[in-house]
Amino acid sequence: MRLLIMGPPGAGKGTQAVLIAQRLSVPHISTGDLFRANLSEGTALGLEAKKYMDAGEYVPDSVTNGMVRDRLKQRDASEGFLLDGYPRTVAQVAELDGMLAGNKIDKVIVLTADSDEVVTRLLNRAQDQGRSDDTEEVIRRRLEVYAEQTAPLIDLYDRRAVLVEVDGMGSVDQVTSNIFAALNV
Numbered sequence: 001m002r003l004l005i006m007g008p009p010g011a012g013k014g015t016q017a018v019l020i021a022q023r024l025s026v027p028h029i030s031t032g033d034l035f036r037a038n039l040s041e042g043t044a045l046g047l048e049a050k051k052y053m054d055a056g057e058y059v060p061d062s063v064t065n066g067m068v069r070d071r072l073k074q075r076d077a078s079e080g081f082l083l084d085g086y087p088r089t090v091a092q093v094a095e096l097d098g099m100l101a102g103n104k105i106d107k108v109i110v111l112t113a114d115s116d117e118v119v120t121r122l123l124n125r126a127q128d129q130g131r132s133d134d135t136e137e138v139i140r141r142r143l144e145v146y147a148e149q150t151a152p153l154i155d156l157y158d159r160r161a162v163l164v165e166v167d168g169m170g171s172v173d174q175v176t177s178n179i180f181a182a183l184n185v
């Protein structure tokens with residue numbers, strides 16, 4: 001299966017993606033995790049990405065697309081994958097279509113959650129993990145950027161009849177079972 005998971009920051013994408021990928025035995029490919037791994041290794045790509053992430057802005061496509069293209073070429077992704085956090089813009093959708101060379105995305109999972117809940121979750125994470133993009137000001141900016149640049153992708157994938165919308169407001173376990181039911185797995 002080739003799957004995408006989308007939703008506002010804090011909706012639970014990364015949390016659920018790990019569980020879905022395990023269940024379906026496909027690699028979990030998170031652009032946010034790839035940027036953070038690059039940063040902890042001190043690569044030029046990581047340092048470039050950090051400037052944008054810390055401001056709540058999207059990392060430029062010139063950095064992001066190549067990174068995803070390289071990752072999708074790896075053997076473990078040849079039969080399926082769960083992409084988490086990519087595509088995030090209409091331009092990235094076109095890039096991904098090109099990378100897939102005719103292979104279709106089977107389902108796009110959209111997690112919904114209200115803004116107050118996601119801000120609370122991310123502020124909790126800030127306390128646990130100290131992520132530099134989890135301050136209230138940056139979280140609010142990330143939500144605006146999501147609404148402007150990523151929310152339009154929901155209609156786009158809906159027109160392709162692959163959208164699966166799941167309520168992300170319950171407990172982690174509840175949301176996981178809603179996703180498995182919606183995917184019929």
Ligand code: B4P
Pocket residue numbers: 008009010011012013014015016031032033035052053056057058059060064084085086087088092121122124125133142168169170171172173175
């Ligand atoms: P991401 O790493 O994707 O960050 P995120 O949107 O906050 O999602 P994440 O997966 O981490 O959090 P989740 O909702 O699971 O991106 C970070 C940055 O990278 C972006 O802002 C951007 O700058 C850059 N970037 C990434 N992809 C890009 C792209 N394609 N193009 C350009 N730039 C890109 O979880 C949040 C918290 O909620 C966790 O603490 C979790 O424990 C908690 N939680 C989850 N589910 C819960 C539940 N049901 N109940 C209670 N808490 C829950």
